[in-house]
Amino acid sequence: MVLRNDYFDTLWHFKDKQIIKVITGLRRSGKSTLMEQFCEKLRDSGISDDQIFYLKMDDVINEPMLDYHILHFAIRAQMKPDKMNYILIDEVQMCKDFQKAINSLFLRKNVDIYLTGSNADLLSGELATLLSGRYITIDILPFSFSEYINAAKDNHFPEQPIEDAYRDYIRFGSMPFTLQLKRDEKEIQQYLSDVYNTIIVKDIVARHQINDFKSLESVIKFVFDNCANIFSAKKIADTLTSGGKKTSSPTVENYLQYLEECFMIYRIDRYDIKGKARLSSLPKYYIADIGLRNSVCGFRNIDTGHILENLIFLELKRRKYEVYTGKNGDNEIDFIAYNQNEKYYIQVSETVKNEETLQRELKSFNNIRDAYPRILITLDYDINADYNGVRSINAYDFLLGKVQL
Numbered sequence: 326m327v328l329r330n331d332y333f334d335t336l337w338h339f340k341d342k343q344i345i346k347v348i349t350g351l352r353r354s355g356k357s358t359l360m361e362q363f364c365e366k367l368r369d370s371g372i373s374d375d376q377i378f379y380l381k382m383d384d385v386i387n388e389p390m391l392d393y394h395i396l397h398f399a400i401r402a403q404m405k406p407d408k409m410n411y412i413l414i415d416e417v418q419m420c421k422d423f424q425k426a427i428n429s430l431f432l433r434k435n436v437d438i439y440l441t442g443s444n445a446d447l448l449s450g451e452l453a454t455l456l457s458g459r460y461i462t463i464d465i466l467p468f469s470f471s472e473y474i475n476a477a478k479d480n481h482f483p484e485q486p487i488e489d490a491y492r493d494y495i496r497f498g499s500m501p502f503t504l505q506l507k508r509d510e511k512e513i514q515q516y517l518s519d520v521y522n523t524i525i526v527k528d529i530v531a532r533h534q535i536n537d538f539k540s541l542e543s544v545i546k547f548v549f550d551n552c553a554n555i556f557s558a559k560k561i562a563d564t565l566t567s568g569g570k571k572t573s574s575p576t577v578e579n580y581l582q583y584l585e586e587c588f589m590i591y592r593i594d595r596y597d598i599k600g601k602a603r604l605s606s607l608p609k610y611y612i613a614d615i616g617l618r619n620s621v622c623g624f625r626n627i628d629t630g631h632i633l634e635n636l637i638f639l640e641l642k643r644r645k646y647e648v649y650t651g652k653n654g655d656n657e658i659d660f661i662a663y664n665q666n667e668k669y670y671i672q673v674s675e676t677v678k679n680e681e682t683l684q685r686e687l688k689s690f691n692n693i694r695d696a697y698p699r700i701l702i703t704l705d706y707d708i709n710a711d712y713n714g715v716r717s718i719n720a721y722d723f724l725l726g727k728v729q730l
Contacts, residue, residue, distance in 0.1 A: 326358050327468075327476045327501065331643075335463055336363055341409060341437055345427065345456060348441040350465035351588040351613045352528070353520050355501050356441040357381070359465065360413050363439065367411055377411045378403065382419040391419060397426035406435070413439040418447055428455040443528055445586045464588075467499035467614045469643055470636065470724035476504045487721050495632050496624055498616015517620035528587035533579075540565065540572050544580045548590060548610050549618045553631040553638075555595075555607045555650070555657070581610070588613055591642065596649040596661055598693060609650050611638045633720060634659055634673040637702055640724055641671075656689040662730065668697040669730050673720075676705050687712055700730060 332348075336359065339346055348356050364379050378400055380387050390396040396414075404410045412430060417423050417440045430436050440447075468476060473494050478484075482504075485493070497503050497513050500520065506512045525541070535541055547561050558577040565572040584590045591611045595604040612618050615632055641648050641662050651658030651670065660671040670690060677683035690699045699715040708717050722728045 326362060327472065327479055328362060329355060329359065329465075329472060332359055332463060332465055333362060333366075336439070337366065339461060343434075343459075345431060345460035346439045347447065347460050347462045348439070348465060349445065349447060349462055349588070350443070351467065352443045352524050353500055353502060354465050354467045354588075354613070356443075356465055357415050358501065360415055360439065360441060364411075364413065372409075372411065375403070376405055376408050377413070379413045379415075381415040383416050391421065393420055393422045393426040396420055396423065397429055400426075400430060404433070404436070409435050409437055411437050411439070415441050416443065418442045418444055424455055431456070431459065443524075443587060444532070445588060466639060466643060468501055468504075469499070469640060469726075470494055470721075471726050473499055473504070474725070476501065480504050480507070482507075487725075491721065495615050495629065495636070496619065498614045498619065500614055500616055503616060513616070514620055517616050521617050521620055524587055524589060529580075529583045533583055537576075540570055540576065541580055543568075543570050543572070544577055545584065545589075546621060548581070548584065549612060549622050551610075552612050552618065553609060553634040553659075555609055557607055589617070591638070593638070593648050593650055593660075595652050597652045598658070598661075599654060603649070604652065611635045613639070630673075630675045633675055633704065636724060637671070637673050637720065651689075653689060653691070653693060656691065658689050667730070670697060670699045671702060671730075672700070673702045675703060677701065677703050677708065677717075678705060683712070687715055690715060698730070 336346060336348075348359060350356055360379065364377055367377055368374070380390060382390065390399060400412060414423075417427070420426070427438060427440070431438060470491070474490055477490070493508060497508065497510075498517065500517065502516060503513050506516060525545075529535065529541065530538060543565050544561055547564060558574045558581060561577045562572045562574045581590070581592070585592055590613065592608050593611070594608050595606070596602070597604055612635055615635065638648060638660065641660065644664070646662040646664045649661045651661045658670050659673045660669075662669045662671060670693060672686045672689055674682060674686050677686055686701060693699070701712065701715050701717045702720050702723055703717065704720050706719055708719075710717060718728055
């Protein structure tokens, strides 16, 4: 199991602190593995097994625990009164009204609670009310490109040129388990299809009692086909209706929200640079894992520019940037990234070796009056380090963490 240091270090930093640790993210993105590694570290640090309560709520053996009363009293009955008790519950949302059990347990001073869930609304409603200000969230994404390279080494893959590793990364995706399938395309496709179906059936269809499964799949395919493009719910509804699948804008908006809730897609809003206002219309959507997209839409070389933009967005998110897409008059800027007091304008392009392409990308920065850095990210190596104040960064180096903004 690959140790994902950024997530693990954050979790360990909050160990024994009176705050609930909530790990969220897409199914199969590594939440359970992180919990298992954390348990192992607890044991290695001298904590005994009778202080650790690790429950996987999707394990049939724990089915009685799906009743929050039983969950609560089963843990209370085994707690050590004179020691710290570490409570780790995987896929906690499967227990109806789990927040009542968690709130009661949290009242005890000798408990340290860790939860995982596959829905963004895990901390909505009553739980947020009960535990307001008493929890932190750690949002896990599938493997970054850097983690993918390291995991390939740990799985004894033959060393590859960076271009070949990137090609495999955007073909097979970033879900951790795919590395164990040793680039077997048929097995990876089957695995990703199973993950996709599990997410759709368990996290969306069953949870929200959706009857029109075909319309949902049509919306998903549209979003996957148009990742990194600007579009509206109305545009999707009109496209599906013209194709014979009558769908309303409110229905599409609900489906998009459900996809966001289960971390399959991420929405970023537009920001009007001149008007200094956030725009609620015409957002962009990015996909948590390109492999899932390929399993639904197939792999197409013509989409590689949008795929690169998608990966840059995910990397910005991993680095804790708040991200918008920018409107600069008639021009669009791929990303406006904020991090504390820092702000960056970012354009992403596969290559700017063609002069026309270069000028088109640079044009997006025209007439921005503030002095925040402008950055151009491409896959090119033989490029200038600077274009009249616009800094250029190689995408491989950025994705591998070799350079910062």
